[in-house]
Amino acid sequence: MTPDSSNLVTSPAPPKLVQPTQPINRENEPPTGLLSPTKPPATHPWASRDRRRERLERKRRAAYASVAKVENLPDCSTLFTPKPTPILCLVNVGYGGITGVTIEQLEGVLVPCPGFVQVVMNHGKPYTFVIFSDAQTAATACASLHEQPSELLLKRTLFAEHIPLKITSFTMPLRTQIEQILNCRNSPNPIVTLETDHTMHVQFPATASLRSLYERLQAKGLYCFDDFVTPEEEQEILGQADEHDFESWIEVNGRCVQHYGHIFDYKTKQVGNPDAAIDRQFPGIIQNILQRLHQLPIFTPANDSPAPSPDALNHTGTRLPLRLPQLNQLTISKYPIGSGISFHSDSHVSFTDVLVVVSLASPITMEFRSPFYAMRDQLHSRDAALQPIPTGSGGGGGSVPPGDPQPILPNPVFIDLAPRSLTVMSGEIRYGWEHSIRARKSDLLFASGAIRPRQFRVSLTVREVSEHRTCTCPWAELCDRSTETTE
Numbered sequence: 001m002t003p004d005s006s007n008l009v010t011s012p013a014p015p016k017l018v019q020p021t022q023p024i025n026r027e028n029e030p031p032t033g034l035l036s037p038t039k040p041p042a043t044h045p046w047a048s049r050d051r052r053r054e055r056l057e058r059k060r061r062a063a064y065a066s067v068a069k070v071e072n073l074p075d076c077s078t079l080f081t082p083k084p085t086p087i088l089c090l091v092n093v094g095y096g097g098i099t100g101v102t103i104e105q106l107e108g109v110l111v112p113c114p115g116f117v118q119v120v121m122n123h124g125k126p127y128t129f130v131i132f133s134d135a136q137t138a139a140t141a142c143a144s145l146h147e148q149p150s151e152l153l154l155k156r157t158l159f160a161e162h163i164p165l166k167i168t169s170f171t172m173p174l175r176t177q178i179e180q181i182l183n184c185r186n187s188p189n190p191i192v193t194l195e196t197d198h199t200m201h202v203q204f205p206a207t208a209s210l211r212s213l214y215e216r217l218q219a220k221g222l223y224c225f226d227d228f229v230t231p232e233e234e235q236e237i238l239g240q241a242d243e244h245d246f247e248s249w250i251e252v253n254g255r256c257v258q259h260y261g262h263i264f265d266y267k268t269k270q271v272g273n274p275d276a277a278i279d280r281q282f283p284g285i286i287q288n289i290l291q292r293l294h295q296l297p298i299f300t301p302a303n304d305s306p307a308p309s310p311d312a313l314n315h316t317g318t319r320l321p322l323r324l325p326q327l328n329q330l331t332i333s334k335y336p337i338g339s340g341i342s343f344h345s346d347s348h349v350s351f352t353d354v355l356v357v358v359s360l361a362s363p364i365t366m367e368f369r370s371p372f373y374a375m376r377d378q379l380h381s382r383d384a385a386l387q388p389i390p391t392g393s394g395g396g397g398g399s400v401p402p403g404d405p406q407p408i409l410p411n412p413v414f415i416d417l418a419p420r421s422l423t424v425m426s427g428e429i430r431y432g433w434e435h436s437i438r439a440r441k442s443d444l445l446f447a448s449g450a451i452r453p454r455q456f457r458v459s460l461t462v463r464e465v466s467e468h469r470t471c472t473c474p475w476a477e478l479c480d481r482s483t484e485t486t487e
């Protein structure tokens, strides 16, 4: 994929910073003339509006000056362009810190904007990039966000600017920057070529490198099987999900769920008493589909042995075959467009090792991240960048679990789940990584660079309720044996 050269800016645009601010709307002011005072008294509404304007201007100058300072520039004139491009810079939104915000908070503001694709926060920088599907939607969002206070960000006034696609001015290494912006930092081996005229060409990975990524994930316990459900079965389940009594669906952060076998309590974030099964059996069609799990090569052919105690689980890496669990808890989730599920590790104390997810109705990008590994600063070599490093006490206190030799993986990892596919999470992926579906209206496909609008989706999460109610995994930060950190 090549960046859209029509959007490239060849000469630096005049800085918005030093331009006069948007004209004040004078419509409601009285006409000037002999009868109107030349200067309004301090108590006049104009005065308070002018004071607001001055305050805004001060904030604006401070925000732009701080970006210029970290970028070692006299001002922001080379960083921004008045010509719409698909990438916005939120000048005064940085990650963490006292005034920092999280990606999730920011997505809350951006998800309603048509064309919003992704937030790219820059650690240690006061600004954030936001990618839109095209320059037009970015311009519309820019107009609605710029200089407006955001309720979701504690009334902070946002300053938004377009950045040229030929990003040569920000101090972050150019290649790193482009990789982040195109989201390919998380895909295996994108090839970014920098031409002498500073234009970039990004080639997305070949199938071979994708395959190697899946192989590395399998070693950590993630398995995906396409076409596990037939189109007829899919239609039948979707039809039944539609027919169910609406009131029996519980709304959880924008998605709707129904439980079978056991109730999952979203307050305690655990299953209640494991002996207290509810009188709602799995629908017959779902029972039939789950029968086919026996045929998957990852499971022992027929294994009636009881669940191993958590201590006996092979948490680091997964040794096949897996024990096929007695799946007795089903959650059916309906995801309206734009909804998702935040990062979580399914309750360690409530459920046993193997989690099963069936995807229906539309594809989705699922994200996996591990707090135990951080990306190295991608200054020199891509290979070096993919070496996980312990985050140490600052990053959640984690350390690379013992027995994990060289778990080279991007972090986070984006996995596309096809409709009618089956996903199995076990071992390290289940206990030592978190997964999420971002609440947004489209996904950026790293393999092709295409933007795929979201559609209504249904999933079946099937798990075995643990009798042990305890866990001794080495990933204490993600484990709810003492704290509740799960969804």
Ligand SMILES: O=C(O)CCC(=O)C(=O)O
Pocket (backbone or CB within 6 Å): 331, 333, 341, 346, 357, 359, 435, 459, 460, 461, 487
């Ligand atoms: O909807 C999905 O695909 C995943 C749901 C999930 O992670 C969960 O129910 O714990």
Ligand SMILES: [Fe+2]
Pocket (backbone or CB within 6 Å): 344, 345, 346, 435
């Ligand atoms: Fe989950």
